[in-house]
Amino acid sequence: MVEAVTIQRPQRWDTPFCEDMGAVDVERILALDPFREMDRDRFPDSMSLAGIISNDMRVVDCQDGDIVMREGDYGNSAFLVLKGQVRVILQPGLPESVLGRAPSQKKGLLQALAQLWRNPSFPEVRGAYSAEANEAMSSRAGTDQQARVFLQDVPAVLDEHQTATLTSGDMFGEIAALGRTQRTASVISDGPSELLEIRWQGLRDIRRRVDDFREHVDRLYRERSLASHLRATPMFQNLDEAAIARIADETLFETYGDFDWHTQYQRERGESFNLRLAGEPVIVAEGDYPDGLLLVRAGFARVSQSVNNGHRTIRYIGRGAVFGMAEIVHNWSDGAVKTGPGGGDDNALGDDPTKTLQATLRALGYVDILRVPTAVIEELVLPTLSGEALDQYGQLDERQDSAEAAGADETGANRLIDPGMLEFLVEHRYINGTATMLMDLDRCVRCDDCVVACARAHDGNPRFNRHGRRHDHYMVANACMHCMDPVCMIGCPTGAIHRSSAGGQVVINDTTCIGCATCANSCPYDNIRMVEIRDNSGAFIRDTVTNAPIVKASKCDLCLDQPGGPACQRACPHDALKRVDMQDLADLEKWLNR
Amino acid sequence: MITFARRRWLNGFITLLAGAGLLAWYTAYDVALYQPAFLTGWLLLAVILVLTLYNGRKKLSMVPVGTAAAWLQWHIYSGFLAILIFALHIEWSLPNGVLERLLALFFVAVAGSGLVGIYLSRRYARMLTRRTEEVVLERIPQFIADLRTQAETLVLESAVETGSSTIADFYGNRLANYFAAPRNLRLHLQGSRRASFALMTDLNIMTRYLNDQEMVYAEKLRALVERKDRLDYAHALQTTLKAWLFVHLPATYGLLLLALLHLILVYSFGGAG
Missing domain, CATH: 3.30.70.20 (Alpha-Beta Plaits)
Known part of the structure; x- marks a missing residue:
């Protein structure tokens, strides 16, 4: 009978973001904006603001050219500039090679093969829990946190790329940290800079308790993600910066459902289909006038059509998808089509009566929607699209008869998902x-x-x-x-x-x-x-x-x-x-x- | 992504082409008065060795040497070619030596079990999907033991609560053995429901002697019998899906050993080289 090993049960903040955050650092940060203005009484003793700063934040000193964050990485933290300045590389971003992306740490062939005989004979063995291994673990974490890639030739990079400058008091990286999404841009240090890195757990806890901070973060979240989202939308590819800016000004932000959607889902998954469907917020309904192009910024939505007394799901859409474009294209005046670059001669959509939305869009859990008014699309976007593109975007969700709705197309010519x-x-x-x-x-x-x-x-x-x-x-x-x-x-x-x-x-x-x-x-x-x-x-x-x-x-x-x-x-x-x-x-x- | 039908046609066509080429080569070689048996023998051994590698690939799942599915396709269609090479090697007639006959027998066992394996894999997988819930084969005995405990508890309770021994007697005579272990393997493999039908018929007959209170217990017992039947079905099919490999693999190793012996004998006494 082997003797059990005992260790102290791990707790939150057992492994702080940085071991070096001392009381002096915490006091210094507490005296800076935006922390200075925060009401510390809103934080419980077990989760004090000083505790969050001490355990969920760290001060990062960057040298000229250091890459603070890389486009495409999945971010778990946001940054606040304390001293100096950083440059945000605007689109097109830095090439992969410049970003210093190393290949992922995969096992070699022999290491993979060795798993045949090296795997432990007991389940769930963690050999690292000896005294020596614990020391190794903490020191390894410390060294990893300081690893940083830097650019060799900063002036050349700045010459070749458009950048935006962020200075003391500016925050960045919060979009990816809170949205659990990829970083949308790379950021490099322009000269020596001092940054405060806040891991998302700390960001979340402060955001939850401080209204001003929440509004500030939300404002940045909306402002900064919008332009890049619009640029990434295929139908906006032909637009210049002025048009993108105009669309950004006119775009409405809408949020449906609950950010913590999973708790509601878990609670209601035993309910009947109709009850759960009724609980899904309707973003736009079938038969509504298409008053705007809807862009899904985050989350998922169900596209459905009514079938007698029920609803049939025809597809689902997620981040980056658009809804309502087909109806807008269809309803666009025939004369306007002909002014487009593609000539629009082969586009006969204008002869049909005005189409209302052909399907209902419902939030599946939490959905962030950008609504670009139809008038803006008609004025700025549709004229830039070719006839082929208009045909492609103008494909309506035509209603299917009940026989088709009941089962899959058996012809095999155009099979879809059952x-x-x-x-x-x-x-x-x-x-x-x-x-x-x-x-x-x-x-x-x-x-x-x-x-x-x-x-x-x-x-x-x-x-x-x-x-x-x-x-x-x-x-x-x-x-x-x-x-x-x-x-x-x-x-x-x-x-x-x-x-x-x-x-x-x-x-x-x-x-x-x-x-x-x-x-x-x-x-x-x-x-x-x-x-x-x-x-x-x-x-x-x-x-x-x-x-x-x-x-x-x-x-x-x-x-x-x-x-x-x-x-x-x-x-x-x-x-x-x-x-x-x-x-x-x-x-x-x-x-x-x- | 290629459809299964297209893949079947493509692989079948390639195999047929290879087979036709092999036949042409064999005929030309034969006409030229060479001894094709030596070359077909070596070719057959090489193909069998390649076929055997598939089992090694399954063990080395962590090494990136192609997917197991791609290997299985190679395995199946190379297997078909091996049958043709074998037929050419023995010149479409029964070998005359004892060792040669034994060797041929092992080859037939390997090829035959392989063909049976393909058939079972395609047919039983569908049958399992249609009639049973997903259950891991190794856990079935435990599930059956749980059902047995539930059935025994139910029967005892019925005897105590109703004061009648009809259900208990029926259980003792007809169901105790049924719940003891997986049953009716052969009938399930044949797709027959005769055994469960007979059991249900007997259960229905027994209900003539039950009052309303006992009927409640009888219905619960019926549900347990039905669940046991589904487990037996899953057990029969899943066992067979694994069991054919217990013929295919040992026969393969036996075949390799005998082929080696055959090779030594041929080169020692058969005039080769």
């Missing part, structure tokens, strides 16, 4: 996944090769269950879907669960996970498990005070460190398993209709 399957995916919010594990049970021989391969790639511990909800002969297995909107990250007190900078996968840093189970409870898909960990001898590692086993959150990491990618998918001999990006409907459709 309506039942679509409802199933939307209903259970699987549309959130970028790597949803879809299994075709008609081909699955239940050999569990996928599970075995997963276990081999993760120290003998499978990171998913070959079990899950079914529709027809498809099953969505209980494996982390690496969601577009990873709500599991919302409550993590230490930031242990985060986006990988390599590919945006949602991964857990085992060393900083305190086993609070917030992520597991938040995950609407039950794809995170809490596991009791052991040392190398197989003994459970226990808390020194309570003697209870130490637990850690565990889930699929999409084989981030494996040379070949997801082992489960590669191991399936019968093509029964695929990790599907639910935003890539074309790929999903092809897989379903193989």
Whole structure:
């Protein structure tokens, strides 16, 4: 019988953002804007403002050319300029090579092969919990935090790229930190600068308690994300800066649903379909006049059409999608079409009567919408589009008769996703996944090769269950879907669960996970498990005070460190398993209709 | 993404083309009065070794050497080619030596079990999807034990609460053995529901002697029997889906050993080289 190892149960702030934040630093920051104006009484003793500054912030000294953050990275922190200035690189951003992106840390061939005999014989072994290993862990974290890439030739970069300057008191990076999204721009230090880096847990706690700060952050959030979002919208590609600015001025911001949508979803998932549908906020309804082009800035929305007394989902849309363009194009006057660059001669849409919206748009959880008024689209956007583009954007969601609505098109000529399957995916919010594990049970021989391969790639511990909800002969297995909107990250007190900078996968840093189970409870898909960990001898590692086993959150990491990618998918001999990006409907459709 | 039908046609066509080329080459070689048996023998051994690598690939899931699905396609269609090469090698007739016959028998066992495996993989996977809930094979005995406990508790309760032994007697005579372990494997594999139909018929007959209170227990018992039947079905099909490999793999290793022996004998005494 091996003796249990005991350690003190990890707590939030056990691993502060920076070990070097001393009382002097905290006092200095408290005396600066915007912290000076904050009412400290609004913070409880257990979560004081000084505590947040001490544990969730760190002072970063940058040299000239240091890359503070890189476009495309998944951000977990925001920055406040304390001294000096930084430059935001406007579009087009810096090339990948200049940003110093290193390849992700994947195992070599021999290291991968060694997993055959090196995997521990006990489940969930964390060999690192010896006294020596703990020391190594803290020092490793410290050194990682200071690693910084810098630009060799700053003047050349500044000459070649348009930049915006941020100086003392300016904040940046909050969009990605709060929205759990990729950084939209790279920022470099222009000369020596001193920055305050705030990890998103601290940002969230301050935002929750200080109204001015919340309004300030929200204003920045809206101002800065809008222009880049508009520029990234395909139909605005031909517009110049003046037109983009004009659209930005005219755009309305709308938010539907709850930011913490997963709690409501978990509460209501047992209710009937109609009840849940009624609970989804209607953004625009079928039959409404299309008074604006709707751009989805964040979240998901259901596009549905009424069928007798019910609603049939015809597709779902997510971040970056637009709604209502077809009707606007259709309703545009015939004469105006002919003034466009494409001539519009082949566009006969103008002869038809005015079209109202052909479908209803509902918020699935939380949705941020940008509404660009129709008049602005007609004046600034449509004239810049070619006839082909107008035809493409003018494809209406025509109503289908009930026979088509009841089942899939059997001709095979233009097969789509089976309506039942679509409802199933939307209903259970699987549309959130970028790597949803879809299994075709008609081909699955239940050999569990996928599970075995997963276990081999993760120290003998499978990171998913070959079990899950079914529709027809498809099953969505209980494996982390690496969601577009990873709500599991919302409550993590230490930031242990985060986006990988390599590919945006949602991964857990085992060393900083305190086993609070917030992520597991938040995950609407039950794809995170809490596991009791052991040392190398197989003994459970226990808390020194309570003697209870130490637990850690565990889930699929999409084989981030494996040379070949997801082992489960590669191991399936019968093509029964695929990790599907639910935003890539074309790929999903092809897989379903193989 | 290529559809399954297109992939089948493409792979089948390539295999047919390769087979036709092989036949032409064999005929030309034969006409030229060479001894094609030596070349077909070496070719067959090479193909069998390549086919055997598939099992190794399954073990090395962590190494990026192509997907298991792609390997399986190679495995299946190379297997078809191997059958043709084997037929050419034995010149479409039964070998005359004891070792050669044993070797041929092992080849037939490997190829036959492989073909059966393809059929089972395609058919049983669909059958499992249509009739059962998803359950891991290794857990089925535990689920059956749970059902047995529930059934026994129910029967005892019915006897105590109703003061009648009809259900308990029926359980003792007809169901105790049924709940003891997975049953009716052969019938489930045949797709027959005769056993469960007979059990349900007996249960219906028994209900003639029950009052309303006992009927409640009988209905609960019926639900347990139905769940057990589904578990038996899953157990039968999943066991078979794994069991064919217990023929295919050992026969493959036996075949390799015998082929090696055959090779040594041929080169020692058969005039080769």
